[in-house]
Amino acid sequence: QKYGDILNNLGVKKDCRHPPYITYIKEQIRVIAANIGNVVFICVANPSTLIQSISDAPKDMISIVNTALDEISPSGYVWYTNYLGLAPLARTILMGANDAKIILCGHSTGGAVAHVAHYSLISNRDYNFGNDKVISVAFGSTPFLWKSNCDTLENKQFVTYFDDQDIVPALFLPSIAKAQASRYCENSNRVAELSKFVGANFHNIMAHISEQEFKHYGVWIKLTKGLFGLERNQTDLSDHFRSEVFNTERTIQDISNKHSMANVYRKLKTFFNGQVPTSQNSATLNFCLREATAKCLATDELGPKILPCLLNTAIAGAVVTKRFGDNTIFNTLVKFKNDCFLYRLSLHDNVKCSKNDKSYDTTKNAEEDSAPWVEMLDRLSKIKPEGENTNDIMDSSDEFNHTNISTNMNSLAIHTAILLGLNHYDGEKGTTILKYAYPVAMGVVGVFGVIVTGGAGLVAGFGTYAVCTGGFVAADAAIISGISLGFAGASIFSGCEAYQAFSQAFRGADQDHFDLGIQVRLESYQEASDHYTRHLEYKAKSANIKVTEPKDATVNEMSIIAIDAPVSLSKNSRKLWNRFVPILRGIVELRKLCKNLVFIVVNGNQGVGKSWFIQSLRKVEHGSRVSTDYPSFYPYSPHQNTDAQVYIIDLPGSDSVSDKLRQYVKELFGIGSIGINLFQFDTRPQQLDREMLAMRNMFNGCSDVLICLNKVMSVPLNMKREPDNSQPLLSPILEKWTDYFEQNGVMLSGKNPKYHLMAIDMAGTNELPPFDDGGDEEEYQQECVVFERKVKRNLDILTVNGGKSRQDVVNWIDEKVKLLIKSRTMN
Numbered sequence: 038q039k040y041g042d043i044l045n046n047l048g049v050k051k052d053c054r055h056p057p058y059i060t061y062i063k064e065q066i067r068v069i070a071a072n073i074g075n076v077v078f079i080c081v082a083n084p085s086t087l088i089q090s091i092s093d094a095p096k097d098m099i100s101i102v103n104t105a106l107d108e109i110s111p112s113g114y115v116w117y118t119n120y121l122g123l124a125p126l127a128r129t130i131l132m133g134a135n136d137a138k139i140i141l142c143g144h145s146t147g148g149a150v151a152h153v154a155h156y157s158l159i160s161n162r163d164y165n166f167g168n169d170k171v172i173s174v175a176f177g178s179t180p181f182l183w184k185s186n187c188d189t190l191e192n193k194q195f196v197t198y199f200d201d202q203d204i205v206p207a208l209f210l211p212s213i214a215k216a217q218a219s220r221y222c223e224n225s226n227r228v229a230e231l232s233k234f235v236g237a238n239f240h241n242i243m244a245h246i247s248e249q250e251f252k253h254y255g256v257w258i259k260l261t262k263g264l265f266g267l268e269r270n271q272t273d274l275s276d277h278f279r280s281e282v283f284n285t286e287r288t289i290q291d292i293s294n295k296h297s298m299a300n301v302y303r304k305l306k307t308f309f310n311g312q313v314p315t316s317q318n319s320a321t322l323n324f325c326l327r328e329a330t331a332k333c334l335a336t337d338e339l340g341p342k343i344l345p346c347l348l349n350t351a352i353a354g355a356v357v358t359k360r361f362g363d364n365t366i367f368n369t370l371v372k373f374k375n376d377c378f379l380y381r382l383s384l385h386d387n388v389k390c391s392k393n394d395k396s397y398d399t400t401k402n403a404e405e406d407s408a409p410w411v412e413m414l415d416r417l418s419k420i421k422p423e424g425e426n427t428n429d430i431m432d433s434s435d436e437f438n439h440t441n442i443s444t445n446m447n448s449l450a451i452h453t454a455i456l457l458g459l460n461h462y463d464g465e466k467g468t469t470i471l472k473y474a475y476p477v478a479m480g481v482v483g484v485f486g487v488i489v490t491g492g493a494g495l496v497a498g499f500g501t502y503a504v505c506t507g508g509f510v511a512a513d514a515a516i517i518s519g520i521s522l523g524f525a526g527a528s529i530f531s532g533c534e535a536y537q538a539f540s541q542a543f544r545g546a547d548q549d550h551f552d553l554g555i556q557v558r559l560e561s562y563q564e565a566s567d568h569y570t571r572h573l574e575y576k577a578k579s580a581n582i583k584v585t586e587p588k589d590a591t592v593n594e595m596s597i598i599a600i601d602a603p604v605s606l607s608k609n610s611r612k613l614w615n616r617f618v619p620i621l622r623g624i625v626e627l628r629k630l631c632k633n634l635v636f637i638v639v640n641g642n643q644g645v646g647k648s649w650f651i652q653s654l655r656k657v658e659h660g661s662r663v664s665t666d667y668p669s670f671y672p673y674s675p676h677q678n679t680d681a682q683v684y685i686i687d688l689p690g691s692d693s694v695s696d697k698l699r700q701y702v703k704e705l706f707g708i709g710s711i712g713i714n715l716f717q718f719d720t721r722p723q724q725l726d727r728e729m730l731a732m733r734n735m736f737n738g739c740s741d742v743l744i745c746l747n748k749v750m751s752v753p754l755n756m757k758r759e760p761d762n763s764q765p766l767l768s769p770i771l772e773k774w775t776d777y778f779e780q781n782g783v784m785l786s787g788k789n790p791k792y793h794l795m796a797i798d799m800a801g802t803n804e805l806p807p808f809d810d811g812g813d814e815e816e817y818q819q820e821c822v823v824f825e826r827k828v829k830r831n832l833d834i835l836t837v838n839g840g841k842s843r844q845d846v847v848n849w850i851d852e853k854v855k856l857l858i859k860s861r862t863m864n
């Protein structure tokens with residue numbers, strides 16, 4: 038609303054105003070992207086996580102692009118730029134909309150990151166969009182670039198505004214900052230104050246300042262005396278930093294004020310010159326922008342404990358365990374479904390009462406709402422266990438397809454989570470429940486309901502919800518998903534199933550674009566889970582249970598099932614409470630049953646070797662090439678942890694153009710705990726933007742991901758059996774790949790990195806083992822010996838040259854499974 042008002046005041050026409058896209062990670066705003074007409078603003082929020090990198094900046098520097106090794110920047114800035122996906126975002130927008138212009142901007146460290154992103158974008162060898170397409174604008178930021186033979190003015194598209202008394206632009210400057218700081222550093226209180234302000238240890242900064250002199254790259258515009266004396270300072274700012282104005286004695290409060298957005302930089306808006314961007318293509322560009330943000334920007338990690346993920350995992354878990362003869366999860370789901378039905382009955386009783394309609398058929402309505410669960414469990418009930426004999430079980434393969442999870446597992450999980458996330462109590466607000474009883478009972482209010490009904494008001498009516506925002510879902514999921522607001526709106530009043538609305542939303546997004554489908558799921562999962570968590574919080578509070586860890590629904594689940602409905606509640610609310618508790622018990626039970634369940638998901642392009650990889654892992658002989666159509670699951674016995682029930686999932690190629698093949702992959706989104714992504718080995722990475730993004734999306738929520746550069750032995754490298762050089766031949770190649778991955782936000786280094794890299798060849802050859810055609814036995818045996826010798830020789834060559842083989846992968850998996858189970862037991 039406020040954003041709209043500001044634009045309105047600036048004279049921006051209605052058809053150029055669109056809701057901004059906001060990325061939250063760990064509940065902090067990271068990036069805001071919006072377009073006004075043909076101008077795209079990508080605004081980087083000032084990230085608290087970069088504080089350490091400021092402390093370390095002068096000594097911890099890395100190159101912004103690996104082709105230019107002497108153009109370096111504080112590693113934290115580069116890391117954050119890559120992690121957020123800013124350069125790919127800008128590139129994708131420019132590719133998608135040829136009249137777009139981009140402004141990357143930010144305040145303080147956010148501004149420095151905006152500059153780094155800009156620098157990284159235009160230094161990429163694939164950048165060919167022209168110098169006037171992109172500009173980066175920073176406010177009060179540190180310098181970001183150290184470069185030998187640097188002409189600071191080589192690119193005027195880098196603009197930094199700074200207040201003449203802001204000390205942040207002087208940070209990292211050895212000669213100036215040292216002099217500046219020395220007088221503060223004499224007094225330890227001041228150092229503490231200063232450190233608090235910078236958010237970093239000032240002593241450290243000073244200690245680390247080396248001979249490297251940062252350059253004030255681009256155009257630096259000094260704001261003096263209440264902004265009216267804008268000075269373009271072109272080359273050397275050192276005069277300014279030595280000037281009296283800069284070196285006046287000031288309190289820490291002054292220092293902080295002179296850096297602050299609110300006190301200094303926001304005033305700049307008075308300089309807005311009134312040229313409002315206009316474009317007939319504003320809406321088209323907005324769509325392109327949304328698509329690009331969904332594909333490129335980092336997303337929050339799905340917590341393993343969030344309810345929709347648990348339900349998905351439990352359904353998938355029921356499929357696999359039932360197939361292998363264990364009905365425990367399936368039976369728990371059946372009971373869960375029945376308990377949800379009873380709860381719905383009570384809700385519809387309320388509807389009947391609120392409508393004062395004797396003909397309202399409570400049972401029929403509750404049955405209709407429960408139908409998707411009934412259909413799902415009906416399909417699962419038909420799953421037959423594999424043969425009785427254990428060997429058979431280990432050799433069997435199975436699929437996720439229309440006979441089991443079908444294409445509505447996600448919708449079902451989200452729909453259910455929203456039902457359980459809505460607070461139906463009349464506690465504080467008297468009769469609110471009656472007013473909204475119908476949409477509430479339908480489970481419509483929630484992700485889409487919030488938009489449709491003008492949300493905030495309705496949700497606020499229940500006293501406990503805040504509207505959680507995501508990019509699409511909160512802004513306009515409808516456009517993305519292909520359902521019109523009218524449709525979702527109508528669903529509330531016409532009685533169209535909310536569940537269908539979700540299914541349609543996903544299908545709409547899926548058909549348009551793979552990544553959007555994933556993004557819409559991600560946001561819906563988070564939104565639904567948020568509602569559920571808050572609902573439990575509300576319940577716990579109403580029963581005077583101390584809510585210790587509000588972000589964690591599991592704690593409140595346990596507390597609530599341990600007590601009776603509070604007597605302070607009305608009779609109606611107590612009834613609902615009593616119907617809710619068995620559902621919670623079911624959830625607690627499902628959590629327990631899923632604790633040892635581990636899905637390892639294997640992803641990669643068509644033909645990269647996923648199926649062979651899994652066959653090698655399971656020591657199953659390779660067959661002739663059969664392309665995988667539906668996700669298949671296989672039991673895998675880890676060698677260390679006997680409690681874990683591990684299943685490996687083989688996916689169809691992620692570059693498949695067939696919607697049918699990709700549909701089921703998306704349904705499995707969020708169930709994987711460990712990911713394995715295969716890339717075709719090459720001596721250097723090719724342009725893999727799409728693959729990088731697909732991998733990050735696919736493995737959102739996984740604790741660890743192994744990236745394998747696969748089939749090393751199928752590439753002619755002339756690797757020797759006894760290399761004469763001490764450095765393994767594959768090491769420099771792996772280094773190149775590592776750089777490439779990190780520049781695309783796939784972090785392989787740092788503390789506890791999520792991603793791990795190996796160059797492997799599981800089979801040792803792409804030839805098939807000899808086939809016993811029933812002919813000469815001796816000849817066949819001889820062929821086998823030759824084949825095995827060749828494989829062994831190849832694998833020896835691979836490992837002495839720095840590659841990894843099957844055993845290394847097995848060890849990695851076993852270790853990760855062990856750690857995963859351990860961490861789940863501890864929680």
Ligand SMILES: Nc1nc2c(ncn2[C@@H]2O[C@H](COP(=O)(O)OP(=O)(O)OP(=O)(O)O)[C@@H](O)[C@H]2O)c(=O)[nH]1
Pocket residue numbers: 641642643644645646647648649650661662663664665666688689690691748749750751798799800801802803804
């Ligand atoms: N050298 C070598 N070649 C392999 C290896 N794994 C697979 N290949 C070759 O790559 C081909 C394709 O392997 P698949 O496992 O079917 O590929 P996929 O990724 O499952 O393919 P889709 O199911 O179509 O996505 C095989 O037929 C082999 O020729 C390996 O470990 N080493």
Ligand SMILES: [Mg+2]
Pocket residue numbers: 647648649663664665687688689
């Ligand atoms: Mg396959």
